[in-house]
Amino acid sequence: EISSPYFNPSTQIEDLLSEGQEILVQVSKEPLGSKGTRITSYITLPGRYLVFMPTVDHVGVSRRIQDERERKRLKEIVQAIKPSTGGFIVRTASEGAESDEIRNDMEFLLRLWANIQRRKENLPAPSLVYSDLTMVLRVIRDILSPQVNRIVIDSKSEYDNIVNFMNAYMPKQKYEIVLYEKKEPIFDAYGIEVEIDKLLERKVWLKSGGYIVIDMAEALVAIDVNTGRYVGKRNLADTILKTNLEAAKEIAYQLRLRNIGGIIIIDFIDMDREGDREKVYQALEEAIQKDRQKTTISKISELGLVEMTRKRTRENIARMLGEPCPYCEGTGFIKSKTTVCYDLFRQIERTASELGGRSILVEVNPEVAALLFEEERAAVEELEQKIKKKIVIKGKTGLHQEQFNMVEV
Known part of the structure; x- marks a missing residue:
């Protein structure tokens, strides 16, 4: 994105930017998977009460401040004290703040911007001109x-x-x-360690006995709602409604907690009554009001599906805390032991004529070896007769379940 100091919409971009030209940019989105860092020349500097935008001339108020009189009060305060250039967004934390608190925050941001401008003039490109506060x-x-x-x-x-x-x-x-x-680790004392472990689980149990399952793919996140152990005390429709209402609140919480963004599809349990679908939609809409990230939701379809989008600015918690499984390479499953046995049989048939010895030594995962010695023993003997060679099976610790080695002996 290129801001107006660098780009006039009526001018061709190649006439404004050239190779070797130095411009001030800000990282607006961290790398996500195969997608690189997104940068912009629309600079934003966040404070406690305000966000300063030096390249635009606009005053806005957070949509989370819903009281119209408060919105008007805050906007008038900012407009009265802001400089002639630059714009501000009034943050949610400003609600109820006094004018001197907002003024102090504005003065801090203006000083910060002036310091950035000075540093920019004295640094060669590329250089880090300013880094935001520490995470804490x-x-x-x-x-x-x-x-x-x-x-x-x-x-x-x-x-x-x-x-x-x-x-x-x-x-x-x-x-x-x-x-x-205290000696006890702080995460143990406040139950944080347990919650972190739960963040990496697909299944999240609801208090009623139902549960949700969260599956993250490259293109979207799918969330499935199930009644689980909950059977209810009334009829089935009431049981489904109660589970879906509880799931709506938990899903909104998990999206924030796990920092899940992008396209999200929620598969609620099918509801026959239109009124029930509307209640669940309203519960979900109310629950996402607590989310600081921009979120949109569609109405629940007759199939119980909801399409959502949630702004994604950095990796989700699962990707930050973990990495793809080296055993299954991130697929979530591996070939069964039986499938591996028959992969092995076909490979032996392909290569038996090329091996000159009387026997073939096969090294496999110990669990696959056990299956070859037991349930698949008859298939091994039949293959020996077909290729007219002895097959010697050896379990080798350290081999992946799908791996095997063959040598002539």
């Missing part, structure tokens, strides 16, 4: 809300950073900041 301080800046009472951290240096940051940029925010110093 970004959480403090972007996620803290009135619903948070206490911040607990087990690092003395990060504790000091948080205290200094809040004193400097959020002096009126009163949160209890605690340095955790």
Whole structure:
């Protein structure tokens, strides 16, 4: 994306940008799978209450601030104190903020932009001109809300950073900041370790006994809803409705928790009653209001399917915490032992005439070897008669279930 300081829509882009020309850009999306980094010259600098956009002239208010009087108040504050150039987005955290808090945030962002401009002039391209706050301080800046009472951290240096940051940029925010110093790991003490393990599981159980299954593919994410152990106390339609309503809330939570983005297809349990489909849709729509990422949803079809999109700016948690399985190469399955046996038989037939010895030594995975000695023993003997060679089977630890080696002896 190229902003107006570099690009006039009425001019051909090749007349404005040339090889070797230096421009200031910002990473807008991190690499995702095979897709590279996305960059833009529309610079945005986030603060606690505002986002500064030096290349545009616009004042907007977060859609999450729904009170019209508050939206008007905040917009008027920003318009009254903003400089003649540059634009601002009023963030959700600004709701209820006083004008001096917003002014301080604006002044900080303007100083930051001036510093970036100075650094840009003194650095050769390519160079890192500015890097955002550390992850810990970004959480403090972007996620803290009135619903948070206490911040607990087990690092003395990060504790000091948080205290200094809040004193400097959020002096009126009163949160209890605690340095955790107990022997028990902080993730164990607060049950975080268990939750992290759950993040990598496909199946998520619902309190009612139903469950959802999350499958992530290259093109989209599919989420299936099932009643599981839940049979209900009334009729089947009520059981399905209750499970779907609970699933709608859990799905919205899991999308945020796992940072799942892109195209999402939800397969709710089929509902015959139009009113039930509308209730589930409303429950899902209400649940995604808590999401900071831009999300859109379609109405539930007669088949119980919902199409969703959620803005994706970085890898999901599963890809950040894990890597493709080297055993199945990310497919989620491998050939069965029986299939491997018959792959082996066909390969022996192909190569038997090329092997000069009287016998063929076959090295296979120990579990495949056990199957060849037992259930498939008759098939091995039949093949020996066909190729007129002895087949010697040896289990070899370390071989992949699908792997085998053959040598003449």
